[in-house]
Amino acid sequence: MKKYIQKTSIVLLAAITLFSFVNCKAVDNANNKQKGAAIGAVGGALLGAIIGNNVGHGNSELGAAIGAAIGGGAGVIIGNKMDKQAQQIEQEVPGAQVERVDQGIVVTFEDGSGVYFATNKYNINGESETTLNKLVGIIQDYPDTNLLVVGHTDSQGDANYNMTLSKNRANAVTGFLKQKGVNSGRLTTHWFGEEQPVADNGTAEGRAQNRRVNIVIVPNEDMINDAKQEAGN
Secondary structure (H helix, E strand, C coil), X not given: CCCEEEEEEEEECCCEEEEEEEECCHHHCHHHHHCHHHHCCCHHHHHHHHHCCCCCCCCHHHHHHHHCCCCHHHHHHHXXXXXXXXXXXXXXXXXXXXXXXXXXXXXXXXXXXXXXXXXXXXXXXXXHHHHHHXXXXXXXXXXXXXEEEEECCCCCCCHHHHHHHHHHHHHHHHHHHHHCCCCHHHEEEEECCCCCCCCCCCCHHXXXXXXXXXXXXXXXXXXXXXXXXHHCC
């Protein structure tokens, strides 16, 4: 079953970020829209907790979009747009685990959950193509967003091999999106091998969760500028 996880943040002493996870549907995501004015620049810390602290390095525009939430009326406008896109992904893309984090969306495909790979392989199979085609359709409906594709593995085998495998799998997804018409300027790829586990590698279930691909969707400069203009900022 797909799940939608709301992540909110509180800044304490300008340095501490606490995480609160609330299960909800995108359509009911009012708190996420309203908190835009208060979040400030904590977005990078939250996304970093999900996909790694090096997110955005090497891509200044994407890094800036991840690193700072947009406050005020513009933040509310952006939040509404991202909520709508998150809801559509949740409803239409099989196997997608959708998380709204500040003004970004994190879409996770764990092993066997819509986009998966045979053991030691990184080619995208027919079933994964079906899933990604559905995602591409939604991505193309929102051209004012950028995407970060991140590959991960479990800890089985050699760490260097796993790093290369996660790179190849992330690049395979990025390449597929490009082939389907997603502008390459919207895409950035990262990979972390076994370095960013989200579950216990000591169990088969945990390893399956760690063998995953994240697709992070963030507003690009056009969406941010349009929202600021609409809000009168």
